[in-house]
Amino acid sequence: xxxxxxxxxxxxxxxxxxxxxxxxxxxxxxxxxxxxxxxxxxxxxxxxxxxxxxxxxxxxxxxxxxxxxxxxxxxxxxxxxxxxxxxxxxxxxxxxxxxxxxxxxxxxxxxxxxxxxxxxxxxxxxxxxxxxxxxxxxxxxxxxxxxxxxxxxxxxxxxxxxxxxxxxxxxxxxxxxxxxxxxxxxxxxxxxxxxxxxxxxxxxxxxxxxxxxxxxxxxxxxxxxxxxxxxxxxxxxxxxxxxxxxxxxxxxxxxxxxxxxxxxxxxxxxxxxxxxxxxxxxxxxxxxx
Numbered sequence: 001x002x003x004x005x006x007x008x009x010x011x012x013x014x015x016x017x018x019x020x021x022x023x024x025x026x027x028x029x030x031x032x033x034x035x036x037x038x039x040x041x042x043x044x045x046x047x048x049x050x051x052x053x054x055x056x057x058x059x060x061x062x063x064x065x066x067x068x069x070x071x072x073x074x075x076x077x078x079x080x081x082x083x084x085x086x087x088x089x090x091x092x093x094x095x096x097x098x099x100x101x102x103x104x105x106x107x108x109x110x111x112x113x114x115x116x117x118x119x120x121x122x123x124x125x126x127x128x129x130x131x132x133x134x135x136x137x138x139x140x141x142x143x144x145x146x147x148x149x150x151x152x153x154x155x156x157x158x159x160x161x162x163x164x165x166x167x168x169x170x171x172x173x174x175x176x177x178x179x180x181x182x183x184x185x186x187x188x189x190x191x192x193x194x195x196x197x198x199x200x201x202x203x204x205x206x207x208x209x210x211x212x213x214x215x216x217x218x219x220x221x222x223x224x225x226x227x228x229x230x231x232x233x234x235x236x237x238x239x240x241x242x243x244x245x246x247x248x249x250x251x252x253x254x255x256x257x258x259x260x261x262x263x264x265x266x267x268x269x270x271x272x273x274x275x276x277x278x279x280x281x282x283x284x285x286x287x288x289x
Contacts, residue, residue: 028247042239043222054214060085064083069118075203132206205261212262216269220235223272246261
């Protein structure tokens with residue numbers, strides 16, 4: 001499909017575009033929830049230096065989804081099951097950064113290997129296999145939309161409840177422990193919330209590209225903003241624009257949804273990085289006393 005075809009689909013063929021949009025409206029709603037909540041939780045992922053953990057959880061989430069596909073169960077349920085197992089293992093066994101990275105390094109190939117095994121045994125449509133790795137614009141069925149929105153709402157409520165102790169523990173864990181913050185419980189709660197949102201992300205964007213909606217928006221926001229309010233707000237906005245914008249563009253194209261989402265997310269990061277660098281270059285030098 002060339003640019004003229006895309007233009008015809010988006011402008012000259014607005015009725016057709018509208019019909020296709022109606023068919024994938026479930027994915028648009030799910031992507032909007034994922035972008036907003038993923039952007040918020042991504043701030044803590046960056047602060048706690050856990051971007052690698054996101055990828056580790058996504059691999060076991062992929063294995064759970066592939067097992068569910070093979071056995072004929074609901075894919076979302078399998079994805080959630082795999083994500084929560086990975087999140088619990090990482091949160092329980094990986095208390096320290098070095099231990100955490102080694103645990104993730106062990107879980108990632110194991111989860112990916114299991115997922116590939118289950119997919120190789122699956123004899124159904126090949127599109128179903130492909131969507132677990134790279135996402136698919138029509139992957140969200142009507143019966144699954146409610147679950148995905150409920151998961152996003154649960155993660156959002158959980159984040160609000162633990163926001164203050166989680167932020168304290170993320171910025172200064174030693175001081176938080178000294179002040180009586182239950183750091184182990186806070187960390188495990190955060191990992192479980194992260195596991196839930198990763199399960200949603202796997203269903204929308206695929207297991208291989210989850211970080212585009214859970215890590216990149218937060219990394220971009222931290223380049224142009226500071227403070228406990230602006231960074232989460234911008235991160236949520238960037239995640240929303242990436243997810244919904246990618247889906248809307250994918251409707252007019254022939255590629256899977258994931259390249260559009262990851263490209264928008266990466267462009268936002270590059271722009272924010274350029275703005276941040278420019279601000280740092282031209283920042284006023286304080287006068288000496």
